[in-house]
Amino acid sequence: xxxxxxxxxxxxxxxxxxxxxxxxxxxxxxxxxxxxxxxxxxxxxxxxxxxxxxxxxxxxxxxxxxxxxxxxxxxxxxxxxxxxxxxxxxxxxxxxxxxxxxxxxxxxxxxxxxxxxxxxxxxxxxxxxxxxxxxxxxxxxxxxxxxxxxxxxxxxxxxxxxxxxxxxxxxxxxxxxxxxxxxxxxxxxxxxxxxx
Amino acid sequence: xxxxxxxxxxxxxxxxxxxxxxxxxxxxxxxxxxxxxxxxxxxxxxxxxxxxxxxxxxxxxxxxxxxxxxxxxxxxxxxxxxxxxxxxxxxxxxxxxxxxxxxxxxxxxxxxxxxxxxxxxxxxxxxxxxxxxxxxxxxxxxxxxxxxxxxxxxxxxxxxxxxxxxxxxxxxxxxxxxxxxxxxxxxxxxxxxxxxxxxxxxxxxxxxxxxxxxxxxxxxxxxxxxxxxxxxxxxxxxxxxxxxxxxxxxxxxxxxxxxxxxxxxxxxxxxxxxxxxxxxxxxxxxxxxxxxxxxxxxxxxxxxxxxxxxxxxxxxxxxxxxxxxxxxxxxxxxxxxxxxxxxxxxxxxxxxxxxxxxxxxxxxxxxxxxxxxxxxxxxxxxxxxxxxxxxxxxxxxxxxxxxxxxxxxxxxxxxxxxxxxxxxxxxxxxxxxxxxxxxxxxxxxxxxxxxxxxxxxxxxxxxxxxxxxxxxxxxxxxxxxxxxxxxxxxxxxxxxxxxxxxxxxxxxxxxxxxxxxxxxxxxxxxxxxxxxxxxxxxxxxxxxxxxxxxxxxxxxxxxxxxxxxxxxxxxxxxxxxxxxxxxxxxxxxxxxxxxxxxxxxxxxxxxxxxxxxxxxxxxxxxxxxxxxxxxxxxxxxxxxxxxxxx
Numbered sequence: 112x113x114x115x116x117x118x119x120x121x122x123x124x125x126x127x128x129x130x131x132x133x134x135x136x137x138x139x140x141x142x143x144x145x146x147x148x149x150x151x152x153x154x155x156x157x158x159x160x161x162x163x164x165x166x167x168x169x170x171x172x173x174x175x176x177x178x179x180x181x182x183x184x185x186x187x188x189x190x191x192x193x194x195x196x197x198x199x200x201x202x203x204x205x206x207x208x209x210x211x212x213x214x215x216x217x218x219x220x221x222x223x224x225x226x227x228x229x230x231x232x233x234x235x236x237x238x239x240x241x242x243x244x245x246x247x248x249x250x251x252x253x254x255x256x257x258x259x260x261x262x263x264x265x266x267x268x269x270x271x272x273x274x275x276x277x278x279x280x281x282x283x284x285x286x287x288x289x290x291x292x293x294x295x296x297x298x299x300x301x302x303x304x305x306x307x
Numbered sequence: 308x309x310x311x312x313x314x315x316x317x318x319x320x321x322x323x324x325x326x327x328x329x330x331x332x333x334x335x336x337x338x339x340x341x342x343x344x345x346x347x348x349x350x351x352x353x354x355x356x357x358x359x360x361x362x363x364x365x366x367x368x369x370x371x372x373x374x375x376x377x378x379x380x381x382x383x384x385x386x387x388x389x390x391x392x393x394x395x396x397x398x399x400x401x402x403x404x405x406x407x408x409x410x411x412x413x414x415x416x417x418x419x420x421x422x423x424x425x426x427x428x429x430x431x432x433x434x435x436x437x438x439x440x441x442x443x444x445x446x447x448x449x450x451x452x453x454x455x456x457x458x459x460x461x462x463x464x465x466x467x468x469x470x471x472x473x474x475x476x477x478x479x480x481x482x483x484x485x486x487x488x489x490x491x492x493x494x495x496x497x498x499x500x501x502x503x504x505x506x507x508x509x510x511x512x513x514x515x516x517x518x519x520x521x522x523x524x525x526x527x528x529x530x531x532x533x534x535x536x537x538x539x540x541x542x543x544x545x546x547x548x549x550x551x552x553x554x555x556x557x558x559x560x561x562x563x564x565x566x567x568x569x570x571x572x573x574x575x576x577x578x579x580x581x582x583x584x585x586x587x588x589x590x591x592x593x594x595x596x597x598x599x600x601x602x603x604x605x606x607x608x609x610x611x612x613x614x615x616x617x618x619x620x621x622x623x624x625x626x627x628x629x630x631x632x633x634x635x636x637x638x639x640x641x642x643x644x645x646x647x648x649x650x651x652x653x654x655x656x657x658x659x660x661x662x663x664x665x666x667x668x669x670x671x672x673x674x675x676x677x678x679x680x681x682x683x684x685x686x687x688x689x690x691x692x693x694x695x696x697x698x699x700x701x702x703x704x705x706x707x708x709x710x711x712x713x714x715x716x717x718x719x720x721x722x723x724x725x726x727x728x729x730x731x732x733x734x735x736x737x738x739x740x741x742x743x744x745x746x747x748x749x750x751x752x753x754x755x756x757x758x759x760x761x762x763x764x765x766x767x768x769x770x771x772x773x774x775x776x777x778x779x780x781x782x783x784x785x786x787x788x789x790x791x792x793x794x795x796x797x798x799x800x801x802x803x804x805x806x807x808x809x810x811x812x813x814x815x816x817x818x819x820x821x822x823x824x825x826x827x828x829x830x831x832x833x834x835x836x837x838x839x840x841x842x843x844x845x846x847x848x849x850x851x852x853x854x855x856x857x858x859x860x861x862x863x864x865x866x867x868x869x870x871x872x873x874x875x876x877x878x879x880x881x882x883x884x885x886x887x888x889x890x891x892x893x894x895x896x897x898x899x900x901x902x903x904x905x906x907x908x909x910x911x912x913x914x915x916x917x918x919x920x921x922x923x924x925x926x927x928x929x930x931x932x933x934x935x936x937x938x939x940x941x942x943x944x945x946x947x948x949x950x951x952x953x
Contacts, residue, residue: 121409121851122514128414131512135504135538143542150550150561150572157567236558239567246553246561264947 133284137291140254144295147250148302151243158240163233165240169304170224177220178300181255184213185293188286195282203282204269210289211262214255221252244303251299254292261285318949319902330902332416333845337423338402339741344427345394349727352386353808355379358457360765360801363794366786374442375457376782377465378484384468385488388588389495390430392722395730396591397422397502400530403737404506406836406843407524409515409852414508416900417951422502424910429494432914433487436463439918440484464488467780469581470551472562472573477555486555486921489548494913496541496548503537506530515835517854521615524834525608528615529594532622536583536590540626544580547573556921574636578629586625588722590618592729593660596682599736600664602830603679604671605873607858610663617656617663624653634705643702650700657693661686677751681732684759688724692717695770710780713773719766731758731811739829743841744822750814757807765800768793827887833858838886846897849889898952905946912939 124131158164191206225245233241265285268278319330328340359379362370371379405413413419440462464484466475475485510523510531523531550573553559560566562573601608608614630638630646638646664686673679695717699705708714731754738746773779777790784790828837835852836843838860856862863882865873876882915935922928 121516122518122520123512126512128508128512131508132415132504135507136500139500139504139538139542142539143546146542146546146576150546150576153569153572154567161567234558235553236560239560242553242559242561242566242568246550246559250549264943268947 127280129280129284130287133287137287140291141295144251144298147247148299151247151303154239154243161238161240163231163238163240165244165303166307168228168231168233170227171304173220174224174300174304177217177224178296180213180220181217181293181296184210184217185290187213188289192282192286195279200269204266207262207266207269207282211259211266214259214262214289218252218255218259221248247299247303251292251296254295258285258289258292261288319904322902329907330904332412332420332900332902332906334401334405334413334416334419335741335843335845335847337419338398338400340423341394341398341401341426344430345391345398348386348390348394348430350808352383352391353805355383355386355460357801357805359383360798362782363784364798365795366784366788366791368783371457371782372461373782374461374465377780378442378460378463379457380780381465381467381488382460382463385433385464385492387722388468388584389492390433392588392726393495393499394426396530396533396588397426397499399591399595399730399733399737400502400506402741403836404509404527404530405513406740406839406847407527407834408510408513408518409835409848409854410509410513411847411851411897412900413505414513415505417903417906417946418501418505420903420906421909422498422505424907425494425498425501425913428910428913429491429498432494432917433491435914435918436484436487436491438462439922440464440487441482442484443481469577470573471577472551472554472570473564475551476562483921486552487917489551489555490917490921493545493548494917496545499537500541503534503541507534507538510534515848515851515854517859521612522854522857522859524594525597525611525614525618526591526594526834529590529597529618532618533587533590536587536622536625540580540583540587543576544584547576547580550576571633571636571638574633575629578632579626581632582629583622583625585721586621588726590621592685592726593618595729595733595736596664596685597660598834599678599682599732600667601858602736602833603674603676603682604668605674605831606667606671607833607861608663609666609669610659611857613659614663617659620656621653624649624656628653631699631705634702635709647700647702651697654693654697654700661690661693676735677746677748677755678732678735680752680755681728681735684755685725685728685732688720688728688762692720692725695720708773710778711773712769712777712779715779716766716769716773719762719769724762724766728758728762731755736830737836738818739825739841740836741842742819742822743826744818744824745829746818747814747822750810750817754807754810754814757803757810761800761803761805761807763800764803765797768797768800772797827883831864833861835860838863840887840889844894846894846899849892849894849897900951903946903949905942905949908938908942909946912936912942 126134187206187210191203191210194202194206233244235241235245262285265281268281319326322330328336331337358371359376362368362376401413401419405411437459442461442463442465462484464470464475464480464487466480466485470485470489473479510527514523550559550561554561554563554568560568562568562570564570597608597614628646628649630642631650634643634646664682668683675683695713699708699717735746735751738744772790772793775790777784777794784794826841829841830837832838835854838852839847852859861873864876864879866876868874912935915931915938919928919932919935922931
């Protein structure tokens with residue numbers, strides 16, 4: 112009764128602390144990505160007069176596949192949560208690692224794409240398009256990378272902690288983060304790659 | 308650092324001295340650490356300002372070189388905004404909020420410590436520029452003929468705290484000083500975000516029984532609005548600073564006009580953070596006022612709901628006025644009209660608050676102690692600064708005022724006459740809570756009158772200097788321009804402020820050692836933080852309080868008679884005794900979060916990573932990188948395997 116979080120019998124808003132913190136963090140993240148994308152849009156009108164324009168360089172089928180992979184990782188994330196609720200720890204772990212693996216695939220796709228683009232002459236300093244493109248997608252990639260790190264740390268934790276209620280919360284919060292990064296990619300993919 | 312698996316790792320227990328500070332997760336200790344560190348930077352920033360004022364005391368002064376002068380006003384801004392003001396606000400919030408809401412600690416004690424240590428090491432990182440940073444001498448104008456006494460300062464960044472582009476780009480600000488400053492502020496942003504999220508969750512989820520949202524003290528509400536402002540405005544500055552790093556370090560084109568970059572983008576991004584930042588600084592201070600004035604007027608705060616909603620209104624509108632910093636940049640006339648109007652509108656909720664405080668004092672039994680003197684002069688100074696602020700809504704007038712000392716005068720009235728005065732009011736008010744002793748009132752009154760005089764003598768003439776056309780950030784002004792006199796007066800004022808601070812520091816040291824002791828409820832307080840024995844035990848409340856109304860603690864002591872006056876309850880002594888003696892009861896069943904090394908070590912890794920990035924290439928940077936990564940990874944692993952409680 113008297114400890115901090117074990118039983119809190121005062122007033123609250125009905126969302127567990129850890130999840131509430133994650134929601135607040137994600138609301139900051141959403142603004143973060145909104146600003147990133149706005150910067151891209153701010154400069155976009157100038158892109159068509161450049162030597163290398165977006166439509167010259169983007170390989171839509173390839174990026175669609177890697178976007179699909181990232182989308183599927185959201186599904187595997189949900190599967191791991193689902194197995195956790197059913198107290199099937201080994202399958203939870205498998206799906207967490209699968210999610211991390213799909214994330215790694217997406218990152219590898221991005222690195223592959225970058226190398227191709229750099230070979231074709233689009234670098235950070237080659238044009239304002241290059242600067243904005245690498246800035247926006249790079250920051251998204253960084254978020255995916257951090258997500259992968261968190262997934263593997265969480266996968267490790269589940270070995271040790273097995274079933275306790277706090278772990279379920281971290282898994283839920285991590286899932287929120289991962290889905291957010293996914294959804295942001297859908298927006299980035301649409302705005303940067305698909306809209307001419 | 309211990310990193311074994313969960314069964315055998317060693318946790319810090321029963322430590323003392325410096326290890327106690329490094330490993331603590333107690334919100335009260337962290338709050339006091341914030342306050343001490345923040346106040347140290349207040350003195351640093353103040354001395355920087357004093358050097359500037361000494362330099363400007365005479366026309367054609369060569370006291371400082373141009374390079375030193377440029378760096379000094381830049382770091383003065385950085386230090387005061389990021390290292391002093393935000394830290395002190397965090398310190399008050401950390402210390403007071405859990406006590407005000409009847410909680411034993413914040414929601415995430417280790418994250419709280421992490422916020423402090425990132426701030427601390429971020430500050431060290433920024434100041435490392437004095438020893439490892441490089442800048443170029445200013446272009447054109449008078450060559451530097453000044454003394455070399457302060458030449459260390461010319462190693463700091465020098466583009467103004469707003470880092471306007473392309474002035475802060477590689478072309479005009481080569482060297483590493485700007486990069487160090489930019490990266491340092493990114494670190495501080497992370498610290499602020501962590502602390503904002505933590506305080507929000509604490510306020511929303513850890514309230515004691517019966518403390519519904521509309522019963523919260525106004526201070527808690529104001530820090531809450533501030534936390535939301537931080538959560539939504541920090542992304543702007545983070546990205547803006549990253550665009551600068553991208554340009555400077557990785558060859559980006561964001562602000563290179565010849566490559567299609569647009570420097571106006573920087574101004575938008577910066578002020579989209581920069582203007583909410585003004586309210587991030589000033590809203591907690593409004594909260595402090597709303598706590599002190601009712602206590603020393605012995606009346607409930609007037610118009611509680613309007614105070615709270617005015618705070619929200621300021622928060623919302625605060626996001627819609629950023630372009631009034633840019634009226635002299637190229638923005639379209641319609642936008643100028645809109646932002647001008649919004650700037651006028653934001654004066655309304657601010658005015659509501661001013662009238663609420665005045666109405667609280669009206670017919671109250673006012674106690675004119677030092678804390679209250681500071682509060683009343685806060686209102687006076689803030690109204691002066693607010694009125695000159697409204698003039699910034701008039702676009703043609705701004706074209707005349709912009710970049711002059713008029714602006715300097717205006718925002719120093721807000722931030723020094725307003726903010727710093729309220730912080731001092733808060734320090735005099737809550738000092739007994741923290742130390743169980745009073746700050747000396749007699750010395751305090753000398754301190755108050757000196758700083759009151761000093762602030763007006765310093766900053767009032769700056770309005771006139773500005774209207775006479777004295778440009779800000781000016782290192783040199785010729786003789787015979789008719790601005791020597793008021794510059795001299797303004798500098799005298801700065802010296803008076805210095806004297807007042809010496810008096811304050813003396814008062815602090817004197818009172819911590821020999822102050823009049825107090826064990827319980829020194830001001831006949833209204834809010835829950837006064838219902839604990841002083842200084843508060845580590846667990847704050849022996850029994851978590853139950854709350855039924857606003858100012859619950861007051862109504863436990865007093866009841867309202869038929870004339871609507873507060874009269875002491877007949878058993879007031881017993882009630883007070885019950886609270887007072889709760890510290891001597893058995894406390895073994897109270898579970899508190901355990902100490903941890905990892906917040907400190909995570910913070911420690913950041914300067915290494917920062918230096919490794921900026922000085923990359925070469926063997927020493929590899930060492931730095933390796934050190935940073937090792938500390939960071941091992942801390943994260945250790946942290947994730949360590950339970951919060953044991």
